[in-house]
Amino acid sequence: MSExxxxxxLENGLTVLLKEIHTAPIISHWVWYRVGSRDETPGKTxxxxxxxxxxxxxxxxxxxxxxxxxxxxxxxxxxxxxxxxWTTYYETMPADQIDLALELEADRMVNSLFDPREVESxxxxxxxERQGNENEPLFRLGEEIxxxxxxxxxxxxxxxxxxxxxxxxxxxDLYRHYRQYYTPANAIVALAGDxxxxxxxxxxxxxxxxxxxxxxxxxxxxxxxxxxxxxxxxVRGPGETTYVQLAYHVPSANHPDFLPLTVLDSLLCGPSSLxxxxxxxxxxxxxxxxxxxDKELAxxxxxxxxxxxxxxxxxxxxxxxxxxxxxxxxxxxxxxFKRLKDSPPPAEELARAVKQARALFAYGSESISNQxxxxxxxxxxxxxxWFRTYLERxxxxxxxxxxxxxxxYLLPENRVLGIYLPTGEIHDDE
Amino acid sequence: xxxxxxxxxxxxxxxxxRIQLPNGITVLARANYSSPSxxxxxxxxxxALFDPPDRLGLAEFTSLALMRGTAAYSFDQIFDLLETxxxxxxxxxxxxxxxxxxxxxxxxxxxxxxxLNETLRSPTFPAEEIERLRAQILTHLAIQAQxxxxxxSLTFDQIVYAGHPYSQPEEGxxxxxxxxxxxxxxxxxxxxxxxxxxxIAVVGAIEPQRAVDLVAEQLGDWRNPAQPxxxxxxxxxxLKQQVSRYITLAGKSQADLIIGAPGPKRRDPAYYAAALGxxxxxxxxxxxxxxxxxxxxxxxxxxxYSSLSGGIGPGPWYIAAxxxxxxxxxxxxxxxxxxxxxxxxxxxxxxxxxxQANFIGHLPLSLExxxxxxxxxxNLERYELDLDFYLRFADLVNSVTxxxxxxxxxxxxxxxxxxxxxxxxxxxxxxxxxxxxTEGR
Numbered sequence: 001m002s003e004x005x006x007x008x009x010l011e012n013g014l015t016v017l018l019k020e021i022h023t024a025p026i027i028s029h030w031v032w033y034r035v036g037s038r039d040e041t042p043g044k045t046x047x048x049x050x051x052x053x054x055x056x057x058x059x060x061x062x063x064x065x066x067x068x069x070x071x072x073x074x075x076x077x078x079x080x081x082x083x084x085x086w087t088t089y090y091e092t093m094p095a096d097q098i099d100l101a102l103e104l105e106a107d108r109m110v111n112s113l114f115d116p117r118e119v120e121s122x123x124x125x126x127x128x129e130r131q132g133n134e135n136e137p138l139f140r141l142g143e144e145i146x147x148x149x150x151x152x153x154x155x156x157x158x159x160x161x162x163x164x165x166x167x168x169x170x171x172x173d174l175y176r177h178y179r180q181y182y183t184p185a186n187a188i189v190a191l192a193g194d195x196x197x198x199x200x201x202x203x204x205x206x207x208x209x210x211x212x213x214x215x216x217x218x219x220x221x222x223x224x225x226x227x228x229x230x231x232x233x234x235v236r237g238p239g240e241t242t243y244v245q246l247a248y249h250v251p252s253a254n255h256p257d258f259l260p261l262t263v264l265d266s267l268l269c270g271p272s273s274l275x276x277x278x279x280x281x282x283x284x285x286x287x288x289x290x291x292x293x294d295k296e297l298a299x300x301x302x303x304x305x306x307x308x309x310x311x312x313x314x315x316x317x318x319x320x321x322x323x324x325x326x327x328x329x330x331x332x333x334x335x336x337f338k339r340l341k342d343s344p345p346p347a348e349e350l351a352r353a354v355k356q357a358r359a360l361f362a363y364g365s366e367s368i369s370n371q372x373x374x375x376x377x378x379x380x381x382x383x384x385x386w387f388r389t390y391l392e393r394x395x396x397x398x399x400x401x402x403x404x405x406x407x408x409y410l411l412p413e414n415r416v417l418g419i420y421l422p423t424g425e426i427h428d429d430e
Numbered sequence: 431x432x433x434x435x436x437x438x439x440x441x442x443x444x445x446x447x448r449i450q451l452p453n454g455i456t457v458l459a460r461a462n463y464s465s466p467s468x469x470x471x472x473x474x475x476x477x478a479l480f481d482p483p484d485r486l487g488l489a490e491f492t493s494l495a496l497m498r499g500t501a502a503y504s505f506d507q508i509f510d511l512l513e514t515x516x517x518x519x520x521x522x523x524x525x526x527x528x529x530x531x532x533x534x535x536x537x538x539x540x541x542x543x544x545x546l547n548e549t550l551r552s553p554t555f556p557a558e559e560i561e562r563l564r565a566q567i568l569t570h571l572a573i574q575a576q577x578x579x580x581x582x583s584l585t586f587d588q589i590v591y592a593g594h595p596y597s598q599p600e601e602g603x604x605x606x607x608x609x610x611x612x613x614x615x616x617x618x619x620x621x622x623x624x625x626x627x628x629x630i631a632v633v634g635a636i637e638p639q640r641a642v643d644l645v646a647e648q649l650g651d652w653r654n655p656a657q658p659x660x661x662x663x664x665x666x667x668x669l670k671q672q673v674s675r676y677i678t679l680a681g682k683s684q685a686d687l688i689i690g691a692p693g694p695k696r697r698d699p700a701y702y703a704a705a706l707g708x709x710x711x712x713x714x715x716x717x718x719x720x721x722x723x724x725x726x727x728x729x730x731x732x733x734x735y736s737s738l739s740g741g742i743g744p745g746p747w748y749i750a751a752x753x754x755x756x757x758x759x760x761x762x763x764x765x766x767x768x769x770x771x772x773x774x775x776x777x778x779x780x781x782x783x784x785x786q787a788n789f790i791g792h793l794p795l796s797l798e799x800x801x802x803x804x805x806x807x808x809n810l811e812r813y814e815l816d817l818d819f820y821l822r823f824a825d826l827v828n829s830v831t832x833x834x835x836x837x838x839x840x841x842x843x844x845x846x847x848x849x850x851x852x853x854x855x856x857x858x859x860x861x862x863x864x865x866x867x868t869e870g871r
Binding site for chain 1: 464465467505513514516518577686716727753784788789792793799800801
């Protein structure tokens with residue numbers, strides 16, 4: 001990806017990142033807020049995600065139903081996402097239509113209405129969203145694991161929130177959360193695409209300079225104490241498919257071990273795609289695929305390492321073969337961990353992981369939306385340099401680094417072992 | 431604010447190379463040097479329509495098995511070659527055709543084409559690999575049997591395409607997949623795979639003529655004189671009344687519902703009217719009129735939208751929503767009310783203008799990546815459109831009238847003859863009537 005970009009801060013604290021790309025008449029515009037489920041307290045879980053929903057319910061200037069129509073009329077697409085550390089809103093538009101997106105994001109940073117009727121209507125929408133999640137065995141297992149893994153830290157609940165809280169959160173709670181976290185100093189505006197930097201910067205200044213800085217949000221976080229031993233959870237539910245999920249406590253994206261763990265994940269489970277838009281590649285030659293799927297202990301395996309502000313989890317998910325069982329699959333998984341702990345991986349295996357990452361970067365750079373995504377996303381847990389230097393840092397990882405990461409983190413006492421056991425029931429016939 | 435001369439301007443005869451090889455393969459190529467990557471994609475004229483009734487899923491099983499070993503390479507070797515290069519490649523079964531596709535750094539395009547050639551022409555269907563693949567397909571089917579949206583969709587197809595090949599699941603059922611033998615796969619491949627009707631698109635950091643030459647080098651000498659003609663579809667028998675089924679699934683929280691009917695084919699002259707009408711009905715803005723009524727005004731669902739398939743045959747035109755099971759009846763009522771209005775009144779001129787602007791404005795965004803362009807090129811071939819189609823697209827869209835939308839809506843979506851499929855948990859207040867509902871027609 002090209003290296004030229006502009007990063008600066010406006011007087012009110014708003015950080016702006018701009019990257020000109022003139023390969024297509026398209027601009028992708030993202031606004032990021034440093035607020036997510038990490039900022040939620042018991043009784044108010046899910047509030048960040050609900051605020052995100054309310055941001056589509058209108059301001060005085062752009063009433064509900066006007067915004068989405070205006071974006072669509074321009075041929076653009078837009079959406080929003082809430083996760084552990086952040087909430088983001090984006091619009092990818094034909095370049096000559098981008099003004100609308102710029103104006104509406106600046107407007108809804110401070111002027112959203114949070115109409116009480118809209119809050120109530122959205123309550124049932126979000127409850128329905130959670131019910132949709134609950135239909136998935138892997139959501140139920142994942143939620144149980146997360147709750148078990150974190151006793152103190154708010155990473156212990158799902159972003160969607162607990163059902164009880166979705167019934168009790170009120171309009172004023174939502175509005176307070178919005179006012180507290182939606183401030184220039186807590187936000188980043190990132191654009192990539194077909195614009196001139198100087199002109200775009202002027203336009204952003206004009207739109208955002210009028211918004212007062214606001215106080216920096218106060219964050220009170222209990223660090224998660226070190227795990228004291230292996231925890232296990234079993235979820236029973238309908239279906240015929242057994243899943244095993246291993247969740248290891250791992251450090252944050254800024255920690256020196258994060259890149260060795262990325263390589264470890266690539267070796268064990270195959271390369272994870274870094275792209276929100278753009279393709280991934282298969283994992284059929286990864287160590288765990290060969291040991292588990294080729295040997296008919298599992299039908300699929302995948303790994304997931306998240307770039308986060310605070311230490312989170314490295315997840316390995318096994319879909320168990322119908323004629324196998326969790327214990328057999330676990331034994332073989334442990335044997336593969338032991339192999340990595342006992343001897344450093346061959347240098348060629350690391351070189352391969354780097355080539356895969358390089359290819360994934362190339363695929364991601366086809367998309368302007370994906371390039372704009374990275375401008376802001378990296379800032380949520382580090383800064384854009386984290387992304388720019390990613391490949392060279394990945395190349396610097398040594399076989400010994402990977403071996404040490406395996407020795408240090410892939411320990412039973414450092415994990416939650418989750419098993420989804422199907423009851424075999426499919427239809428509810430009573 | 432914009433600059434001109436974008437390499438990503440609309441594909442047309444000036445920058446798309448289209449060559450038909452003597453054996454019937456059509457190659458489309460377009461260069462894009464903005465990233466060092468390349469996308470390969472295409473299809474063969476073989477699909478689930480060729481499945482014998484007692485071997486449903488055979489076409490898809492065969493397509494997936496192609497990657498499991500060839501005369502020159504084992505399964506492990508195939509994926510070692512691909513993954514070492516950071517490339518991807520695979521097949522996916524469809525109803526009319528079998529698709530394939532992959533990505534690589536441009537320097538590795540020869541590898542992708544070599545593996546395409548190997549897997550198409552010399553698959554060995556190793557017995558051990560076939561059993562592994564079978565277990566994976568069966569697990570996929572077991573997971574699908576638990577998925578409310580999938581079950582609603584399969585049930586919907588059974589209702590509105592009763593007696594038609596579109597009622598059959600492309601993946602088959604556990605029974606039919608278990609019945610398929612290795613020999614079935616070998617025979618299906620030998621009989622039905624061939625170059626005639628095959629389409630290959632190459633888009634990315636490679637000169638178009640070079641891409642065509644590479645394809646010709648690999649596949650130019652492929653022949654299969656026995657390759658059968660594409661299967662002609664029988665007509666769909668429209669429903670004579672509303673047909674509704676509720677499937678209960680254990681341990682679920684949300685109900686997924688699908689309401690609709692067969693829609694126009696992509697080649698139907700009324701296709702654009704239907705597509706714009708569909709946008710107004712359940713796409714534009716936050717899911718059009720359906721989203722407005724079901725989600726925004728009544729808060730009944732997390733998602734509610736309409737979809738028009740418009741494929742080679744009369745694919746479905748439907749509305750889908752996910753609701754609290756206690757609200758699904760109410761959501762169905764509101765959706766049918768909207769369909770009724772859609773088939774009785776002309777759409778508003780502003781609504782039509784909005785959706786027209788959306789279609790035209792969105793076109794360059796859909797062509798942002800190599801895979802977007804490749805998909806656009808493939809569609810030209812699949813639906814017999816010429817290379818300058820995308821230059822005419824805006825005129826085609828702008829020529830659609832409100833009357834044409836009303837006409838195609840009336841033809842396809844009779845509000846009294848819709849198929850309705852819902853899959854979800856047992857609804858508390860309806861335990862008594864439910865048994866009848868799940869079986870009724």
